[in-house]
Amino acid sequence: MQTALRTLQRPSTPVYGSSACKPYRCRVTRRVQENDDTFTVELTPVSARQHGAFTPGQFNMLYIFGLGEIPISISGDPADPDRLVHTTRAVGAVTRRMATLHEGDVIGVRGPFGTHWPLEDLKGKDIVIVAGGIGLAPLRPALYQLVANRGDYERVVLLYGARTPEDMLYRAELERWRARFDLEVYVTVDRATGDWHGNVGLVTALIPRAPFEPRNAAALLCGPEVMMRYAVQALQKRGVGAAQTWLSLERNMKCGMAMCGHCQFGPHIVCRDGPVFRMDRIQRFFGRWEV
Secondary structure, three states: OHHHHHHHHOOOOOOOOHHHHOOEEEEEEEEEEOOOOEEEEEEEEOOOOOOOOOOOOOEEEEEEOOOEEEEEEEOOOOOOOOOEEEEEEOOOHHHHHHOOOOOOOEEEEEEEEOOOOOHHHHOOOEEEEEEEHHHHHHHHHHHHHHHHOHHHOOOEEEEEEEOOHHHOOOHHHHHHHHHOOOOEEEEEEOOOOOOOOOEEOOHHHHHHHOOOOHHHEEEEEEOOHHHHHHHHHHHHHHOOOHHHEEEEOOOOOOOOOOOOOOOEEOOEEHHHHOOEEEHHHHOOOOOOOOO
């Protein structure tokens, strides 16, 4: 198992053709406002010859013609590659323009790029997913795949934290997952508002009492880096080591093809060697801003 995991995470030299450099056209089929500043956009390729097949954890470059492009993790179902789904926050020129898209509008897509969550190599294990805020979006495809292949895994535990109940993503879906008998879903908020009667506090506080067997567990993390740093520490206290912990990083990705150097992270290029990293490969640099 350890050999297989090391092989999966070994950086490879990417081979980029014209399809990686030139965006293909996709039509907006739906846009959902998740909360005040976060939205989900669903896309369908204009040409039937093009499709968006991807592996959970990968990202696409979304291009607004005449304005620019931005890397966004894919948050849809890998079993439905003709429906590309991306969730993002409106924080820059491209994403603010994306937030105004309507059904029928056309944008460009390049990808998919990057590494993925190693779910095939984790069969037979307890899977612990720790997500903070919008970090649930890159983990949602992994949850879809885990549910679709539920018999291949032992316990599946989702720990999700948001700032307030209004900031939660995919609330209806979280309720459906929690209603299943074969998933453990725990949600917490930093600050309770309205009629919230659930957990209040940091998502990392859920880890010490989460129902999983540390000796047979693997953890998948995505969220603010400070959250992931403390989550790693809490997991290690439970007995989940760095070699069984994976994180998704999205530091300053720009081109998606390891050409511009914007996302260099120590010896790694995030868009090529990540965004999914095994913790023991990056722990020397994780938590440092200037690496």
